[in-house]
Amino acid sequence: MTVIREADLIDSIADALQYISYFHAPDFIRAMAAAWAREENPGAKQAMAQILVNSRMCAIGRRPICQDTGTANVMVQVGSQARLELSGSLQDAVDEATRRAYRLDTNPLRASVVVDPLGARRNSGDNTPAMLSTEIVAGDKVTVHVSAKGGGSENKAKFTVLNPSASVADWVVQTVETLGAGWCPPGILGIGVGGSADKAMALAKKALNDPIDMADLLRRGPRDRTEELRLEIHDRVNALGIGAQGLGGVTTVLDVKIRSFPTHAASLPVGLIPNCAATRHVAFTLDGRGPARFTPPDLSDWPEILLDQANAQARRIDLDTLNDAVIASLQPGQTLLLSGTLYTGRDAAHKRMVEMLDRGEALPVDLKGRAIYYVGPVDAVGDEAIGPAGPTTATRMDKFTDRILAATGLKLMIGKAERGPEALEAIARHKAPYLIAVGGAAYLVSKAIVEAEPVAFEDLGMEAIYRLKVADMPVTVAVDSQGNSIHKTGPALWRRTPSQTA
Numbered sequence: 154m155t156v157i158r159e160a161d162l163i164d165s166i167a168d169a170l171q172y173i174s175y176f177h178a179p180d181f182i183r184a185m186a187a188a189w190a191r192e193e194n195p196g197a198k199q200a201m202a203q204i205l206v207n208s209r210m211c212a213i214g215r216r217p218i219c220q221d222t223g224t225a226n227v228m229v230q231v232g233s234q235a236r237l238e239l240s241g242s243l244q245d246a247v248d249e250a251t252r253r254a255y256r257l258d259t260n261p262l263r264a265s266v267v268v269d270p271l272g273a274r275r276n277s278g279d280n281t282p283a284m285l286s287t288e289i290v291a292g293d294k295v296t297v298h299v300s301a302k303g304g305g306s307e308n309k310a311k312f313t314v315l316n317p318s319a320s321v322a323d324w325v326v327q328t329v330e331t332l333g334a335g336w337c338p339p340g341i342l343g344i345g346v347g348g349s350a351d352k353a354m355a356l357a358k359k360a361l362n363d364p365i366d367m368a369d370l371l372r373r374g375p376r377d378r379t380e381e382l383r384l385e386i387h388d389r390v391n392a393l394g395i396g397a398q399g400l401g402g403v404t405t406v407l408d409v410k411i412r413s414f415p416t417h418a419a420s421l422p423v424g425l426i427p428n429c430a431a432t433r434h435v436a437f438t439l440d441g442r443g444p445a446r447f448t449p450p451d452l453s454d455w456p457e458i459l460l461d462q463a464n465a466q467a468r469r470i471d472l473d474t475l476n477d478a479v480i481a482s483l484q485p486g487q488t489l490l491l492s493g494t495l496y497t498g499r500d501a502a503h504k505r506m507v508e509m510l511d512r513g514e515a516l517p518v519d520l521k522g523r524a525i526y527y528v529g530p531v532d533a534v535g536d537e538a539i540g541p542a543g544p545t546t547a548t549r550m551d552k553f554t555d556r557i558l559a560a561t562g563l564k565l566m567i568g569k570a571e572r573g574p575e576a577l578e579a580i581a582r583h584k585a586p587y588l589i590a591v592g593g594a595a596y597l598v599s600k601a602i603v604e605a606e607p608v609a610f611e612d613l614g615m616e617a618i619y620r621l622k623v624a625d626m627p628v629t630v631a632v633d634s635q636g637n638s639i640h641k642t643g644p645a646l647w648r649r650t651p652s653q654t655a
């Protein structure tokens with residue numbers, strides 16, 4: 154019987170969480186670089202360029218790829234001939250590893266987990282508890298899959314039970330079309346087919362840990378029904394034209410991973426979980442000889458990309474002198490470099506602001522004529538003004554938008570992904586455009602933030618309101634002051650007929 158020490162397990166999981174916070178896996182870099190190289194829509198290509206440049210910066214700077222450093226998803230497979238020497242529960246050990254990783258002073262990760270989800274939704278402060286799953290397998294080793302799963306992509310998880318004669322591909326393609334861009338495409342689709350409801354979702358999650366090998370599959374052709382289905386879904390989803398960040402383009406998915414399991418004769422359960430541009434996972438095996446070691450990828454794995462050229466064509470906007478003429482002149486798809494003052498505010502801050510307005514109270518910040526950035530940043534280290542600070546999904550703020558715009562005179566919103574009908578109407582009514590920064594380029598974006606100061610709701614942790622000073626922050630106009638949205642026109646332009654259907 155192999156004995157695995159608790160300290161080795163904890164150290165290995167903590168190191169894995171740190172490692173994946175700043176290193177994309179080489180298979181992901183290769184797939185994203187290939188998608189960037191073949192992209193035809195300049196806006197989508199630029200978004201992927203930012204993702205790749207950000208990724209390389211993070212590998213060098215050892216800072217998080219995305220401000221959403223995710224929930225810690227840990228799958229532990231214990232060999233039946235291995236013994237885990239634990240002082241408490243496995244959950245306790247995994248939580249200790251999570252706590253250590255997320256609170257590491259040289260690279261603190263963002264605490265995103267809230268306890269009491271139906272009530273106070275208080276941030277646990279250290280990203281615990283981890284999402285732990287376990288399995289007893291054959292053998293005398295312990296294998297652990299560690300991933301950091303972002304909220305934006307996890308929010309788009311879907312489940313259905315199809316009629317056994319129905320098409321899984323049809324359901325997946327129709328479903329992805331409804332997901333919008335909050336999951337930060339281009340990414341990976343994890344699909345679980347069969348089993349029971351819970352089994353199908355677990356399979357989908359597991360599938361996301363499988364290597365990205367779509368390029369090989371395209372080259373050699375399918376060998377079985379699962380590979381045929383992967384190819385069909387890959388082709389048909391990319392033909393939807395959603396593209397990077399939902400801007401329209403050739404690539405929406407880099408790969409489609411499918412796992413299946415026997416199921417009831419009456420059922421065809423299907424789970425779908427997307428993974429975003431900040432796909433982060435690693436696996437290791439413990440054999441009783443000490444903690445796992447992780448080898449950093451080679452910097453030559455990343456393509457050489459220069460962003461300066463794109464920035465040279467961007468329009469500079471001074472946030473401190475915004476006026477109606479400037480606002481009215483913003484065009485969907487235009488790239489901007491923002492400088493000046495803006496405020497942050499995301500889910501919890503919006504809810505609280507609207508509750509204050511409902512009670513007739515004054516807000517703690519004056520948003521008149523200002524821009525708000527939907528962001529929950531990572532804490533700063535060293536001489537940083539702020540840690541990685543990419544945008545969060547704006548769609549979640551839609552229900553608050555009309556009220557906030559009407560009550561405050563806010564003039565610009567910055568986030569990621571599309572706005573829904575309610576927000577588009579509010580934007581047109583109040584002539585307050587919506588801009589997007591690239592989800593998954595958080596460290597790059599943070600380099601444009603030169604000052605950051607929490608000014609309200611500090612009890613909300615990363616959801617507090619900050620005053621930021623930015624210098625040349627790169628954004629794209631997504632919705633103009635008339636309510637015209639690039640998330641409608643872009644994908645419509647890039648939609649095409651799938652080249653092959655199995």
Ligand SMILES: O=C(O)C[C@H](O)C(=O)O
Nearest residue numbers: 221303304305529545546
């Ligand atoms: O929480 C965040 O910072 C982002 C979130 O993952 C999202 O994609 O909306």
